[in-house]
Amino acid sequence: MPCPFASYKLLAMKLIITEKNQAAQRIASILSKGTAKREGGPRSSLYVFSDDSDEVKCIGLRGHIMKVDFPDEYKRWEEIEPGALVEAELVKQPAQESLVSTLKKCAKAASVIIIATDYDREGELIGLDVKRLCQEVNSNARYFRARFSALTPDEIRGAFENLKELDENLAMAGEARQDIDLIWGASLTRFLSLATSRLGQRFLSAGRVQSPTLALVVEREKEIQNVVPETYWQLSAVLEHDGATFSAVAIPKEFKDYEEAKRAFESIEDYAFVKSVEKRERQIKPPAPFNTTSFLTAASNLKVSPARAMNVAEDLYSRGYISYPRVDNTVYPESLSFRSLLESIRDSDVVGVFADELLKLRFFKPTRGRKESTDHPPIHPTSKAKKEDLSSLQWKIYELVARRFLATLSKEARARSTKVVLKSGAVEFVARGDLTIEEGFLRVYPYGRKKDEELPDISEGDVLKVVDKKIEEKKTQPPPRYSEGKLIEKMEELGLGTKSTRHTMIQNLLERGYIFGSPIRPSEMGTSVSAALRKHANPINTPEMTSNLEREMDRIVEGEISLDDVVGESRKSLSEIFSLMEERKEEIAQTIREGVRGDTVLGICPACGGELRIRVARSSKKRFVGCSSYPQCNVTFPLPQKGMIQPMGETCDACGSPIVRVITKGKRPWEICLDPECTKKKASVGTRKKKK
DNA sequence: GCAAGGTC
Numbered sequence: 001m002p003c004p005f006a007s008y009k010l011l012a013m014k015l016i017i018t019e020k021n022q023a024a025q026r027i028a029s030i031l032s033k034g035t036a037k038r039e040g041g042p043r044s045s046l047y048v049f050s051d052d053s054d055e056v057k058c059i060g061l062r063g064h065i066m067k068v069d070f071p072d073e074y075k076r077w078e079e080i081e082p083g084a085l086v087e088a089e090l091v092k093q094p095a096q097e098s099l100v101s102t103l104k105k106c107a108k109a110a111s112v113i114i115i116a117t118d119y120d121r122e123g124e125l126i127g128l129d130v131k132r133l134c135q136e137v138n139s140n141a142r143y144f145r146a147r148f149s150a151l152t153p154d155e156i157r158g159a160f161e162n163l164k165e166l167d168e169n170l171a172m173a174g175e176a177r178q179d180i181d182l183i184w185g186a187s188l189t190r191f192l193s194l195a196t197s198r199l200g201q202r203f204l205s206a207g208r209v210q211s212p213t214l215a216l217v218v219e220r221e222k223e224i225q226n227v228v229p230e231t232y233w234q235l236s237a238v239l240e241h242d243g244a245t246f247s248a249v250a251i252p253k254e255f256k257d258y259e260e261a262k263r264a265f266e267s268i269e270d271y272a273f274v275k276s277v278e279k280r281e282r283q284i285k286p287p288a289p290f291n292t293t294s295f296l297t298a299a300s301n302l303k304v305s306p307a308r309a310m311n312v313a314e315d316l317y318s319r320g321y322i323s324y325p326r327v328d329n330t331v332y333p334e335s336l337s338f339r340s341l342l343e344s345i346r347d348s349d350v351v352g353v354f355a356d357e358l359l360k361l362r363f364f365k366p367t368r369g370r371k372e373s374t375d376h377p378p379i380h381p382t383s384k385a386k387k388e389d390l391s392s393l394q395w396k397i398y399e400l401v402a403r404r405f406l407a408t409l410s411k412e413a414r415a416r417s418t419k420v421v422l423k424s425g426a427v428e429f430v431a432r433g434d435l436t437i438e439e440g441f442l443r444v445y446p447y448g449r450k451k452d453e454e455l456p457d458i459s460e461g462d463v464l465k466v467v468d469k470k471i472e473e474k475k476t477q478p479p480p481r482y483s484e485g486k487l488i489e490k491m492e493e494l495g496l497g498t499k500s501t502r503h504t505m506i507q508n509l510l511e512r513g514y515i516f517g518s519p520i521r522p523s524e525m526g527t528s529v530s531a532a533l534r535k536h537a538n539p540i541n542t543p544e545m546t547s548n549l550e551r552e553m554d555r556i557v558e559g560e561i562s563l564d565d566v567v568g569e570s571r572k573s574l575s576e577i578f579s580l581m582e583e584r585k586e587e588i589a590q591t592i593r594e595g596v597r598g599d600t601v602l603g604i605c606p607a608c609g610g611e612l613r614i615r616v617a618r619s620s621k622k623r624f625v626g627c628s629s630y631p632q633c634n635v636t637f638p639l640p641q642k643g644m645i646q647p648m649g650e651t652c653d654a655c656g657s658p659i660v661r662v663i664t665k666g667k668r669p670w671e672i673c674l675d676p677e678c679t680k681k682k683a684s685v686g687t688r689k690k691k692k
Numbered sequence: 693g694c695a696a697g698g699t700c
Contacts (some may be wrong), residue, residue, distance in 0.1 A: 013694080024696060063698030071693090077693075085694090095698095122698055178697075185695030200693060207695045316700075326699090501697060 012049070015110035016058040016131050017103070019117040021045035024060030025028065028150040031056065031160060046102065048322045057106050064122070065103070065310040066129040068178045068395055070186070077199060078182075082190035083578040086571055090179055092129075100133060107134035107141065115166055116146040117158070119374065121553070124488070125174030127166050140210070141192045149374025152335040172563040173553035179563075180549060180570045181208055184540055185234040187574065187690040191581065192529060195589040204592070210505050211533055212543045215347035216490060217515050218522045220481060221304075227478035229284045233261035237429055239272055240423065244466060248422055249427035254474075259479070265471045267425030274462040275421045275428070284413040286441035288369030289378030290328045290404050292499035293492045298400060300485025301448060304393065306503035312397045321385050322401050326500045327376040336377055337574060338364045338409060339516060348384040351402040354444040357473040358409050367408045380405040400447070407445035416436035418455050424466055431455060468525020481519035495550070513599070516661065528595025536581045539573065602647045602674065603658025608633040612658060612674070614645060625674055637674040654680035 016031075018024040020033075024045050032049035036058070039046045045060035070088050074080050094100040107113060113134055115124035116246065131143055145166045148159035170171035188206035198204050235250035255261035288294065292310075299309035313325035336616045339359065346355040358364075369378070386475065387395050418433040427618040433455030436442065442449055458464070488502050497505050509515045514526030522530070533541040552569075600614040602625060610629035617624060625637040637657065639645060643664035650659045652673030661671050673681065 061698090062700060065698095068695095075693095082694095120697085128700070174697085178695090181695045181697080183695090187694085203693060205694065209696065314700075482693040498697070500699080505696085 002184060004465060012054045012083035012112070013110045014054050014112045014114065014117050015129075015134075015141075016055045016056065016114045018058065018060045019063065019123055021060035021062070021531055023116065023151060024058045028056075028058040028598055030151075030153050030156045031058075033411070039560055043157065046106075053056055057110075059103060059106060061103075061117075061130075062096060063128065064095055064126055064129070065099060065133070066092045068175075068182055070093050070182075072684070077190050077194060080190075082187045082194060083575070083582060085187040085190065086183060086575045086578055088183075090182065095131075103130065103133060104137045108137045110134075110138065110141050112144065112145045113138075113141045114146050114160070114163065116148070119147045119149055121170055121174045121177075124170040125178070128168060128175075131166060150333050150335060150377065152333070154335060167557075169557045169559055173556040176553060176556060176563045176566045177549060178684050179567045183567075183571060184208060184574055187538060187578070188533070188537055191578070191585075191593070192532070192588075195585050196592050198596075204525075205508070206529070206537070206540055206543050208531055208540060208549070209491075209501070210508060210511060211530070211540050212494070212496055212545070213487070213491055213505055214509055214514050214522065214526055214530050215534065215541050216487065217482060217509075217520050218527050221522050224478040224481065229475040229478075230256075232256055232474055232476070233258055233607060234472050234474050235261060235265050235268070235427060236470045236472070237268060237272065237424065237466050239429075239431070240465040240467045241456045241458055241462065241603055246421070246431055246433075246455050248431035251428045260651070261471060264425075264427045265469065268427055268466060268469050269425045270466055271427065272422040272424035272464050272466050274458055274460055274464065275423050276419075277419075277458055277460050279416060279421040280419075281302075281414060281416050281437070284415055284440070284442070286367050286407045286410050287404065287414060287445065288330045288367050289332055289380070289408050290401065291369065291371060291378055292325060293488055293502070294330070294369070295325065295379050295401070295404075296488050297485035297501060298404070298447065299397065300488070302396065302400065304396065305507075306488055307507040308393070309397060310503045312394055315399075316394060316401075320383050321381065323378075323380050323382050324376045325379055327378060328371055328499055329373045329375055330378055331372040332366050332368075332380075332408075333374075333377050336380075338366065339487055341380060341382070342578075344408075345381050345384045348381075348402065349387045350669075351399060352384065354406045354410075358406060360417070361409075364409050378408075398668050403445045403447070407441040410441035410444055411438075413440035413442045420458055422464065429533055447617045481517075481521060483519050495546050496543055511644075511663065513644045513663070515645070516663075517648070524595040524598030525592070526595075526671060527596075528592045532591055536588060537577050538586060539577070599646070602645065602660055603649070605629065605633060605635050605649065606651070606656035606675075607635045612637075614639065638676060639674075652678060652680060654678055 001059040016027060018027060024047055028049060029046035031051060036047045036049035038044060039048045047058040049056050068090050070085060071091050074085060074088055115127035115130055117126045133418055143166060144163035146159040146163055148155040185207040192206060193199055196204060207463050212296055227597060232254040235254060236247055238245055238247050242374045295304040296309055300306055316322045317325050342355040342359050346352050376689060379573040385398045390398060416437050417433050420431045422429045434453045436452055485508060491497050491502050513523055515522050539545050556566060604610045605612050605627040608627060608629050610624050610627045610633055612627055614623055615626045622641055623639050625639055629636045640662055643662045646661045648659045648661055648671060652659055654674055655675040655678035658672040659671055659673050
């Protein structure tokens with residue numbers, strides 16, 4: 001018998017599901033006009049309110065709610081041929097049991113379920129996972145999809161007044177990515193690790209994003225080593241005018257032939273004649289708003305690694321100081337009120353005064369970046385901050401974000417550049433000056449500002465005294481190694497990883513001992529793993545694997561091809577790779593082992609000039625450093641037993657022993673010289689004690 | 693103990 005109250009509105013319950021707590025809170029607040037209440041303690045992400053007499057529950061997930069994995073019987077690495085993973089079935093499991101049960105409990109009572117995850121492919125996938133879970137407990141509910149591109153009242157109301165259907169094809173495209181990443185990554189990781197007997201924590205990994213990223217670093221190192229430096233000569237002179245001196249460089253900048261350079265050099269007279277003076281004014285535009293990549297690059301320039309910068313930014317975000325830090329967008333949305341943002345940071349330490357100044361403007365003309373998307377607004381401060389409330393690193397990041405935001409609303413700077421061409425003997429010289437004449441945004445955003453290079457006031461026809469002249473031998477420079485910031489930029493350019501994962505990828509490569517140092521260099525192990533992948537599993541070593549996958553995913557979205565087709569094809573090509581790789585297993589293992597051995601060389605023995613290597617004591621199995629000239633030389637040093645040891649290529653100026661870096665998971669890397677008796681070390685320990 | 697992608 002139908003319940004007589006079935007159509008009574010109070011019995012209807014709407015369930016809204018978002019991808020993160022922040023979105024749930026905002027949506028509940030907007031739709032309820034501020035009346036929504038949090039249910040289940042301060043750390044819960046369930047919000048309840050009523051709307052047109054319906055009860056509404058809004059629940060915030062924490063990213064993906066399901067994870068994909070191999071069935072249990074594939075768990076033990078040693079007992080399964082890695083090649084077997086290529087064809088293995090995949091299973092989906094709840095990623096967070098407690099969230100799944102809360103979700104199901106709410107779904108049971110709901111008549112309408114609205115999926116309001118992020119408006120992107122992964123958001124659609126999370127949505128499909130949610131729908132499947134809810135359908136297990138409630139087959140009668142109606143499902144909708146709310147799509148919004150910002151957590152603003154207009155966008156949110158618009159999305160909920162105009163509900164759509166879940167795009168299952170888009171979700172399947174995400175599922176294809178998940179499957180392919182797991183199949184390729186896990187099978188190749190296990191193959192490399194098993195072939196070289198590196199199991200446990202020392203495993204060797206491979207993946208669609210990490211391997212091409214490692215290859216970038218390895219390739220750059222190869223380029224650097226392959227550069228045959230060309231010698232050239234450069235002439236310069238120091239000139240004087242009214243007591244002020246400046247230097248000028250001869251044209252051409254590079255003399256390839258020494259005799260020619262010498263002849264030119266010898267022709268330089270005691271005086272130089274000013275042939276021309278050219279002055280130009282130019283504008284320096286304020287920078288574009290921060291998205292994740294440009295933020296991480298800027299932080300990297302301040303010597304804060306992307307991984308740390310991201311950690312701090314997430315912390316500042318969760319405490320309300322800055323906006324959501326994972327964004328692609330570099331254009332402020334219309335809905336952002338600059339005036340109220342400026343007002344909310346005007347009491348900040350250091351940067352508040354700049355906000356005050358900007359508030360005097362009648363309207364704002366913010367800069368725009370090239371990337372415009374609708375995910376989130378560019379990173380900006382959301383409330384004032386006091387230095388004393390934050391750690392020094394937190395303050396550094398807050399200040400960077402706040403200054404950048406203020407800079408995007410500030411006036412351009414103006415600079416005057418001067419180019420002076422002079423002649424002395426047979427040689428023409430050029431001197432350049434650059435002077436900021438209007439500071440504009442540079443006052444609030446001085447990062448990376450170039451120093452003024454001032455030239456004295458010179459006019460055409462002047463005759464200046466040559467007070468010094470030089471002929472210098474120089475060498476062409478190899479391309480520079482990547483900084484972490486530059487590597488993130490390069491990854492973005494190549495489409496590798498996402499705003500949320502790029503910094504973690506680099507962190508991974510560092511923690512696994514594939515890369516090290518700043519700027520980044522590959523370890524011998526990283527180089528040999530990359531070489532092995534390039535030779536035997538090349539697709540995973542190139543950015544094209546990602547771009548090809550993107551194309552296939554687009555076809556899934558268009559309904560031209562199915563998830564199974566794409567994953568099936570992918571399995572087929574991986575299986576071909578495996579059959580060849582298994583034949584060459586010993587050869588691959590050999591190459592990588594040589595690389596690993598290469599990394600045990602820590603430097604030069606300060607006593608005999610031999611090689612200091614990491615060794616393992618036969619009896620205690622403990623590692624230590626020993627000299628390659630043993631038993632002639634019996635220099636040994638102890639080593640920390642945990643963590644990765646990497647040579648820094650430097651020696652301690654006090655004891656002459658090599659300096660190494662110790663990397664322990666979860667800790668900050670630290671550097672020490674090998675000699676525990678080193679006087680410098682004792683001194684520094686002493687000062688540290690004093691501080692306490 | 694594998695990947696990459698979300699988020700805390």
